[in-house]
Amino acid sequence: AADTNSSSFFGSSTDLRRTMTIAGRALDDLAWAVCVRGVALSHASTKPASLVSHADDVTGAAPTGKVGSDSSELGAVAADAFVPSGSPPESCEECGGRFPLSKPPDFVLDMSQLWLCAGCCLREDADANPFQFMRGNLEQVWLSQARLFASHGALPALCSARRQLPPGCLRTTVLWDPDDAQCAIVANALDFAFGEQIELVDLRERHGVDQMLNKHPDIPREDVCKAASMSGIFPSGCWMGDCHTHPKVLLYELKYMRAVQLSSAQRVLAMECDYLAPLQDLRLQLGSAPQWWLDSRCLALISLCLEREKYVVIDGFLQEVEWRALRREAQQLNESGQMEPGRRKGTSHNMDVEEDLMNRDDRPYKWTMLDDNMAYCGDGDVRAPSVRLDTAARDALVHALKSGAPGVRPSIVGRLARVDVREKAMVTVYRASSRGRYQQHVDSHDAKFRCLSTLLYFNEGWQAGDGGENRLFTEGAFSIRVKADTAPLANRLLMFWADDECPHEVLHTRRDRYASTIWYADADLLVHDMTGGRGPGGLAQVVAEDHAKVMGHLQTAFPVAPLRFVDVLLRAGLPEEEAQRLHALHSFLAYDRRPPAWIAWDNGKRALEGTDERISELLPPVP
Numbered sequence: 001a002a003d004t005n006s007s008s009f010f011g012s013s014t015d016l017r018r019t020m021t022i023a024g025r026a027l028d029d030l031a032w033a034v035c036v037r038g039v040a041l042s043h044a045s046t047k048p049a050s051l052v053s054h055a056d057d058v059t060g061a062a063p064t065g066k067v068g069s070d071s072s073e074l075g076a077v078a079a080d081a082f083v084p085s086g087s088p089p090e091s092c093e094e095c096g097g098r099f100p101l102s103k104p105p106d107f108v109l110d111m112s113q114l115w116l117c118a119g120c121c122l123r124e125d126a127d128a129n130p131f132q133f134m135r136g137n138l139e140q141v142w143l144s145q146a147r148l149f150a151s152h153g154a155l156p157a158l159c160s161a162r163r164q165l166p167p168g169c170l171r172t173t174v175l176w177d178p179d180d181a182q183c184a185i186v187a188n189a190l191d192f193a194f195g196e197q198i199e200l201v202d203l204r205e206r207h208g209v210d211q212m213l214n215k216h217p218d219i220p221r222e223d224v225c226k227a228a229s230m231s232g233i234f235p236s237g238c239w240m241g242d243c244h245t246h247p248k249v250l251l252y253e254l255k256y257m258r259a260v261q262l263s264s265a266q267r268v269l270a271m272e273c274d275y276l277a278p279l280q281d282l283r284l285q286l287g288s289a290p291q292w293w294l295d296s297r298c299l300a301l302i303s304l305c306l307e308r309e310k311y312v313v314i315d316g317f318l319q320e321v322e323w324r325a326l327r328r329e330a331q332q333l334n335e336s337g338q339m340e341p342g343r344r345k346g347t348s349h350n351m352d353v354e355e356d357l358m359n360r361d362d363r364p365y366k367w368t369m370l371d372d373n374m375a376y377c378g379d380g381d382v383r384a385p386s387v388r389l390d391t392a393a394r395d396a397l398v399h400a401l402k403s404g405a406p407g408v409r410p411s412i413v414g415r416l417a418r419v420d421v422r423e424k425a426m427v428t429v430y431r432a433s434s435r436g437r438y439q440q441h442v443d444s445h446d447a448k449f450r451c452l453s454t455l456l457y458f459n460e461g462w463q464a465g466d467g468g469e470n471r472l473f474t475e476g477a478f479s480i481r482v483k484a485d486t487a488p489l490a491n492r493l494l495m496f497w498a499d500d501e502c503p504h505e506v507l508h509t510r511r512d513r514y515a516s517t518i519w520y521a522d523a524d525l526l527v528h529d530m531t532g533g534r535g536p537g538g539l540a541q542v543v544a545e546d547h548a549k550v551m552g553h554l555q556t557a558f559p560v561a562p563l564r565f566v567d568v569l570l571r572a573g574l575p576e577e578e579a580q581r582l583h584a585l586h587s588f589l590a591y592d593r594r595p596p597a598w599i600a601w602d603n604g605k606r607a608l609e610g611t612d613e614r615i616s617e618l619l620p621p622v623p
Contacts, residue, residue, distance in 0.1 A: 094120040099152055102145070108132065109478060110259070118149035122193040130255035131440050131478040139248040139355075146189035165196040169257045170235035173212055175201045176244070180228040183244045187230065190247075194254045203227070219365050236467075236508040238367040238435045246355035249367050263482045271484065275305040276313055283316050290319055291393060294400055300407035302397075302495075307409050311472055311496035313486060317456060318393055323491040325386040327458035330514045333383060334429045339373040342428075342438075364433070371436040372506070376424040377516075379558060380591035387425050390516060394454055394493075395422070395561040398520055402560075419451050420523035420568045421557045424590075430468060430506060430513040438506040440473065443498040449525035450498040457488035458514040468509030470494060475501045488513050526557060527572035539578050540609065547605040554586045565590075581610055584618035 088101045092115065099117035106113060109129035116124065122145055132138075165171075174190060176183045190198055201208050203225055212233070213221055219239050224231035230244035232253070240249040279293075279301050286292040293302065293314055305312040317323075333339055343358040359368040377384040379391055401408055402416035430436025444450040455470065462468075470486045473479040477500060485507070486494050496502040498519060506513075530553045532542045543550060559565045566583035570576070585607055588594045606612040 088115045092117040092120055094124075097152075100148060108138070117152065118145045119152060119192060121145050122149060122189055126193040126255065127258055128255065129478050129480060130252050130259050131480070133255060134248065134252045134439070135478075139246065139251065142189075142247065142251060143186075146185050149189050149192065150185045163196055166258055168262075169197060171197060171199045172235065172250070172254060172257075173199050173201055173233040174230065174243070174250070175203055175209065175212070175224055175233070176230040177203045177228050179204070180244065183228065183230045186244045186247060190250075190254075194258075197254055197257060216365075220363060223363055223366070234367065236435050236437075237510075238365050238508065240367040242355070248355055249357070253367075259480045261481045263484055268484070271309065275301055275309070276315075280315060288316055288319075291396055293317070293397060294405070296405070296407035298407075299400055299405055300409075303401060303407070303409040303412040306401075306495065306497075307411050309483075310475070310501050311484065311494065314493040314495070315489065316491055317493035318390065318491055320491070322386065322389045322393075323456070323458060326384070326390055326456070326516065327460075327490070327514055329384040329386055330427050330429065330458060330516070333375045333377075333427060334373065334512075334514075338383065339375045339427075339429060342372040342374055343368055343370050359434075365435055368434070368437075370438045371434050372428045372430055372438055373436075374426050374428045376556065377427050378424045378556075378590050378592060380593055382592070384425075384427060387427075387516070390456060391422070391425060391518065391558070392561065394456075394518055398422075398452065398454075398560055399562070416452065416520075418522045418524050419520045420560050420563055420571060421521045421526055422560055423450075423519045423521065424556045424558070426517040428515050428517065430509045432509055432511050432513075435508040435510070436468075436506070436513065437508045440471075440478075440503050440505040442477075442500055442503050443519060444500075447519070447521075449521040449523075449529055450519045451522050452520040453496050453498045453502070454518050454520065455494045456516045457492045457494075458490055458516070459488045459511070460490040462487055462489050462511070466509065466511045466513075467507050468511065468513040469507045471505050471507055472496060473503045473505075475503075477503070479503050488515060520560065521557070523568050523572045526553065527569060527574060529553070531574070539574070539582075543605060543608045547608050550582075550608055551585075551589070551604045554582060555589045557586070558590060577610075580619055581608070581615060584615060587618060 088103075091098045092101060094114060094116055097117050097119070099119075101115040101117060102121060103113060103115050104111040104121065104124070109132050111124050111128050114120075122142075125142065125145070174187065176187045178184060178187070187200060191200060201212050203209060209225060213219065213224075216233060216237060216239075219233065219237075223241055224233065224239055226241070229242060230247075231239055231241045232243050232250040233239045234253050235257075243250040279298060282295065282298050282301070283292055286295055286298075292298065302312050302314065318326075357369045359366045359371070375383070377387045379388045381387060398416065398419065401412050402419055404410070404413040430438075443453045459466075459468075464487070468488050470488065472483045472486065474481040474483050486492075496504070530542070530550055531538045539550070557565075559568045563571075564583070565586045566579050569579035569582055574582070585604075603612060607615050
């Protein structure tokens with residue numbers, strides 16, 4: 001991500017957003033096509049009449065225009081019948097009911113490959129992976145099953161039995177209009193699949209609605225009490241509307257509460273006893289001296305924890321005066337309006353999808369996939385001069401780990417050997433007023449060169465009920481097993497690997513939550529990304545095709561001390577002349593120190609090519 005002050009090098013963000021929107025919708029359409037091929041009903045000609053007896057009812061189950069963007073297409077999905085592999089049996093393989101059957105797509109996690117009726121399919125889907133459901137375009141499949149389920153009538157006792165509320169699970173409120181046919185279809189399916197987790201509130205019952213909304217006075221009544229509509233109010237205090245036509249978020253939240261497995265008390269205690277407490281004992285022995293964590297005993301614990309647990313927590317990382325200065329500067333950035341909402345950066349097609357996953361209109365407390373607010377601050381940023389103190393400390397720790405200082409585990413040395421660069425500090429606030437959060441992700445997903453994530457928190461007096469924890473999951477895409485919930489306590493440094501070993505999310509916060517994130521990167525991969533990995537002359541070709549990408553890296557990448565940027569480039573294999581030219585441009589782009597003679601300069605491409613004579617002002621003198 002580029003600093004907002006350097007947008008002149010990057011063209012129109014509107015064009016980029018439009019392109020990403022088109023691409024995103026195309027991918028959604030492809031996902032839907034894949035689902036349809038494997039999930040829907042078996043073809044009428046391949047099964048007994050008893051299995052298709054409800055087809056006409058299904059086709060007309062929802063009013064025209066109510067479900068999705070094309071209700072006729074959805075009706076065709078439910079009634080027209082598709083051909084999964086194999087032939088269907090006479091009855092549902094779960095409950096024995098003689099209803100139309102379908103088989104879940106084999107790529108959907110946590111679902112069997114049995115032939116199921118719509119009711120059993122809804123029940124089984126309730127326990128399926130929430131993260132995969134959110135990223136895939138599976139809500140239309142769910143809606144087709146809900147419509148089919150509405151035609152079933154009486155159900156076998158095995159299929160209709162109510163399940164127990166998951167331990168620690170709080171109920172979600174669903175406000176709905178029973179007079180609307182589509183709301184009735186969705187409410188019926190929700191009650192069957194998640195009945196123990198939801199409280200259905202009839203919008204016609206004014207007293208019940210008032211009683212519920214009195215518990216959430218900040219949620220706008222006009223948004224959640226619309227006629228012929230359905231809304232969900234979640235335990236976090238957030239809400240989502242139009243759930244009768246776009247139930248993706250409501251289903252995700254209900255699935256999440258069922259599926260995600262919290263870390264055991266024994267594991268939490270073991271982490272505390274094995275690593276965190278001994279590390280803090282050493283801190284006390286060392287008198288909380290500046291950079292106390294460079295002691296060989298501390299480095300041994302830190303590297304051992306990174307090796308075995310994939311993350312480490314270091315309390316008391318900076319001196320008190322340093323982290324307090326950082327917090328003050330972060331608050332000033334927030335209060336002066338200099339933090340950019342992450343959901344508005346314009347590079348995600350999720351900004352424009354119908355179900356509004358990004359709260360486009362900034363409605364109070366409306367659910368959003370992410371709601372971080374950020375300002376990128378380099379070492380020379382006058383808005384946050386204390387960032388330099390923070391980056392110097394983190395560089396010292398990373399350098400000690402990568403250089404094999406006494407006590408460091410060999411595996412950590414090898415893993416960090418080429419980590420010669422870091423990105424600008426991303427100073428963030430997650431605001432209580434929006435219940436700020438960030439959905440599960442991997443930090444290297446869109447930046448493959450990222451190797452190590454480091455986060456420093458600035459939140460004094462944080463309590464358990466304040467939320468905002470960094471939830472770290474076990475290794476693997478769509479992991480539902482929680483490894484650790486780390487509270488964002490003041491002067492706490494959290495470090496973890498930036499790849500698929502450490503998927504994570506930020507939980508909803510009820511207090512303004514400040515932090516600074518710095519990613520450490522593999523220099524070989526970053527330079528490869530910057531030059532296209534095309535060998536000699538590769539940089540010139542990349543500059544000719546997309547010089548903005550090169551400029552972006554020069555603005556956001558910093559060498560890990562004690563290296564200089566030119567050292568990083570040479571170690572990554574760039575020719576001397578190109579390395580010196582990029583180093584010269586980096587010297588003012590990254591540190592906000594443009595020479596006076598270059599105030600009006602805006603032709604980054606010519607400078608990268610070496611055809612702008614003024615570049616000689618910054619190059620080292622020829623011997």
